[in-house]
Amino acid sequence: MRLYEFEAKKLFRKYMIPVPESVVISRDSFNELDKVVYPVVIKGQAFLGGRGKAGLVQFAECREEAEAMICSILGKKHGPFVIEKVLLEKKINIEREVYIAALIDRLEHKLLFMASKKGGVDIEAITKDDPGALLKYYFNPGEIMHGFKARTISGDLGFSSDGLGIVAGIILKVYKLFLGFDCKLVEINPLVLSKDGNIYALDAKIDLDEDAMFKHRELKEMGIVARHELGELTQREQIAKAKGIPYVDLDGDIGVFPGGAGFGIAAIDLITLYQGKPANFMDSGGAPTQEKLRAMLGLLVDNPKVKAIFGARFGGISRCDDWARAIVQYVKENKPEKPMIMRMAGNMEEQGRKILEQAKRNFPELFKKIKIYAVDTPIEQVIKETIRVAKTQIDTENPPEADTDCADKE
């Protein structure tokens, strides 16, 4: 889970990793500009790199200039993300820049500290031309870094004299932060030696492990809460999260109501393969409650983009009869008008089928757009039918104006 630069730097300060003085400014906090000393660097806060090329990093000599630049950056798009905050930092005159990072090497299943004399530029580009430019130091999981190792790295980066110890200290702190906050990545690119002899982390990149956040309550106090690996949650994703439903908004019109996560991913592929457009990813988890199943359906039915819903239940841990019951109750209570094409197979399939047939008989009007296939219909056929049905739905049901408040901002 990527942090914004200004969030990462909050963690740096906590670990006494030196960063330039700074303020964060958004549309509603322009008065923070009073605190700024010029010249200043203005950096749009984004989840992706390449900000320099995109014009999101600028230098201002005075307040007027700064205001104009901030206005030009705020609201700009960078990849799929809209810039909503800028970080204003004291401008540092750079003497030398290096690269350091602590990360998890998923090939080796080890912790890895990386360092390069060639900081300040895209490290992947550099190492493509000159693999030796990137130094690697491996550690076992949980292993601490000793002082001498940090000094060795600092020496390998070419620091000597006072700088040797200062950079070694920063390396130790970066590694401690990496372990201490269960990070996947802590990267400083560049770490700079300024012309006046000080050392600063100019940029800061941290990827947190969302699953370890329960250990680190102070993150919440710092305003850092769960988001996507890259990017904030949409409003609907936040609602789903609050209900414990793994849910991701996509761009299409076919609502996906699958079983587990793995098949959820497969369903999106299959819909795409047959020229449909999935509206979401969703995962019921093992043995979802009736309430949760109804909430899952609700997320799809309430999404104005969704024209038809594809459902699949492979009765295992989660039984088909429970699943059928949840659908019946939801339909009776909410009277959805969207077509639903589903397949139900596996454990307690017969019982589930009976429940659905009974409901169809009793409430023919409510269930007329709902079709549930059995194990003898291949899942691919069910998906194809859903796509076909969605195409027949009139578009008035899904006025494009209504999109903006829910969908991912892009």
Add this chain to the structure above:
Amino acid sequence: MRLYEFEAKKLFRKYMIPVPESVVISRDSFNELDKVVYPVVIKGQAFLGGRGKAGLVQFAECREEAEAMICSILGKKHGPFVIEKVLLEKKINIEREVYIAALIDRLEHKLLFMASKKGGVDIEAITKDDPGALLKYYFNPGEIMHGFKARTISGDLGFSSDGLGIVAGIILKVYKLFLGFDCKLVEINPLVLSKDGNIYALDAKIDLDEDAMFKHRELKEMGIVARHELGELTQREQIAKAKGIPYVDLDGDIGVFPGGAGFGIAAIDLITLYQGKPANFMDSGGAPTQEKLRAMLGLLVDNPKVKAIFGARFGGISRCDDWARAIVQYVKENKPEKPMIMRMAGNMEEQGRKILEQAKRNFPELFKKIKIYAVDTPIEQVIKETIRVAKTQIDTENPPEADTDCADKE
């Protein structure tokens, strides 16, 4: 360096290891008795075990009883130590008692956690009869203890149900404290389960590593400063410590002014072997300054118990000429009247000898009681002569009344 029980329990509280409510009372803090709830346990604070048998642990039902008991305990001697403080603790009704300890195994060079179901009694006595009663769990230096290991130990101690986790938690904390404060020993004997279902460390024993105290500034804030392994420093020992001189007061009348620590120990042996009584142990360390050498001599000359001074310098790192220079300057400035019998050999011996002979010629009166032998006189002979000389000194020089404020309190 042994802590008093009440000091150890301060560290326990810091680590959330449960101890009974308590107050510490000395002669000048009887008003603390206002806080006490009865019945209460009164425990004389001493550096040695066996307090129960020595009558230093008593139970009081009311304030009058408590006051009388405290008065009877304060000032009592326990081994060589005078009781100056008592700890008053809420009386716990004991359901079960066990033994736990974390320590350094100097044979194996490992960390060792020990546990026994037979708590509350002398663990060494128990294990003599039944070695299996003491369970041992080894850890590598610096290795952390995982939760499961603490639960395993807790289970081995016979705890189950809620107690299993609570005792496991205490075991983890004891081990953390052991590592966290560089302890040589943390022992709880007994750790008790009370009749009302709570768990308490009733006794607390901690041995700190004096050489690691620089890492733990908070000890000073807690009033814990360097002392002997067992027992407080005498006034003279404190003066020596402040000057960086390893010095221990002994009971005799021969001042010992040796070179390094190792020979200092040997000198005490030899003096004792020849029926003399050393007044001190002392160590100059490698290459002492002139100032330090003079301060060392001063400690002996100013000690009224000392009748004669035995000195030895093996000129190595510390050169004989430097040593001679320090003696001459000290004698000229302080005009000591005590006889000094010394031997000087090794590096720069000739130069040293010249300095001393010159001084003897110039100040014959000052140096008349000072003899310095050379390498051809065995050290044993020098010691024997010092003992003989000390016996001839009149006792008026050393009135017994003057002892008390300096000597070890025994």
Add this chain to the structure above:
Amino acid sequence: MSIVIDNETKTIVQGITGKNASLHTKFMLEYGTKIAGGVTPGKGGQEVEGVRVYDTVHQCLEKHPDAAVSSIWVPPRFAKDAILEAIDAGIKTVIVITECIPIHDMLYARQKAKEKGVVVIGGNTPGVISPGKALVGMLPKITFKPGRIGTIARSGAVTYYLANSLNLAGFGESTSVGLGGDPILGANYEDILRLFENDPETDAVVMAGEIGGVYEELAAPFIEHMLKPVIAYITGKAAPQGKRLGHAGAIIEGNMGTAHGKIEALQKHGAILAQTLSEIPILVKRALEDRKRQEKPG
């Protein structure tokens, strides 16, 4: 003898008193899995579905020294400790049902397991089943039939769909192994492919992979050295970047973990790629027939 577990394997359930664990203890017992005991600290002495609960794995192993497999059902914050406990007590295979284990925790437990030669499967594995013999985990028994196809997948649901597709086409499974949906896994594809390659009860392997991580890519070179055919099915071709799809491990991070990269690596090293679930049994059948034809002239 089946790989990982068979009908003689004695197992332990760590966290047995939890809701899911106790339910699936019942299902496992019904399936015939031999459960030596359960472990929940502080609940020693209780019983779950007739299985005795112990306070520690050590205590359980004292009574049942022949238990060799343990499944872990504890909440994620306790998973690392539970795995370490199993390793320390001498368990040889640890099957980690718990999902969303912190990455550093799992890396640490994995390292300790490697040092001691212990096999760890998961985290977030649905479990392992050798149909008709034994089941450890929460795989639904109804989905699996005895047979000669080995399956490996990260996801539970995909494991069921694989078996279902195979079964409808007349195949059955020798063993189905769930590797788990977490980002850091104990056993990887190569570990299990190796077991199937040496398993006389397996004729072909179906492996299903998904976006995230590099486990599929890492296994690809081994496939080249296998005599048995490997049919691979990779999902997530249409998945968005930088978003976690249900499984903690199912995220495309930068260039790492794309379906495209996995498919390319597998194809390059001789795996047979399926586009849809229905295609899988067709490809299995064809591969086995090809194999037979090749064997005849040789």
Add this chain to the structure above:
Amino acid sequence: MSIVIDNETKTIVQGITGKNASLHTKFMLEYGTKIAGGVTPGKGGQEVEGVRVYDTVHQCLEKHPDAAVSSIWVPPRFAKDAILEAIDAGIKTVIVITECIPIHDMLYARQKAKEKGVVVIGGNTPGVISPGKALVGMLPKITFKPGRIGTIARSGAVTYYLANSLNLAGFGESTSVGLGGDPILGANYEDILRLFENDPETDAVVMAGEIGGVYEELAAPFIEHMLKPVIAYITGKAAPQGKRLGHAGAIIEGNMGTAHGKIEALQKHGAILAQTLSEIPILVKRALEDRKRQEKPG
């Protein structure tokens, strides 16, 4: 070739810019010890007594890959790290002059050294000297003469007195090893006794012990298996309990570390005990004559 160091051994001085270290660097060079380089973080590029200073041991070893021994002169709070650095860089023998190293620190460094097969001597060792060949540490050269007696002691001063007593009686030292006065030592008596037993340049060993710890007791059983005579001198018979006598290791703690216990253990296993320093050369002479007589008839 002498044990531990000889005239070909290339050494490093860690903490070389310190007052003591730079002084003794001069003395070592004068004695003929080969010093490849010094190390003080942040002072790389300087020179001390003509010896080049490096920022890290790694950097020093890059330029001098044949350096095999390092002596440690840093303040106690940095000692653990300095030892670990030497080990990590590939040094094979670490001689730790630094005294009063925290016990847990030294245990940790000692453990890492054992894992890597590195010999650590000290902490608080006065050093090692092979008279006429090489000297690492702060032993005064004037005290030692080439000869065929090995000496081992914890204390510096006692090492000098031993050599002095031996020299006055016409003996000399093959090598004199200071084990160090700290409570936790890298090498112990047995380690060095073993080297002397196998050293063709040594005829007999004098070992001096003192109160504190159990290193003397631990070595005692080995003496029984030695062919060469061992003369032992133990100090601290008159020492008080529970008080540290100069050396951090010289404390009698409870029943552990008394002179009596050490003497008893050594005597039991065949060491020849000396009461005073002057007695030592007499006992050495007698032991060597006895040995000669025994060898004749056999």
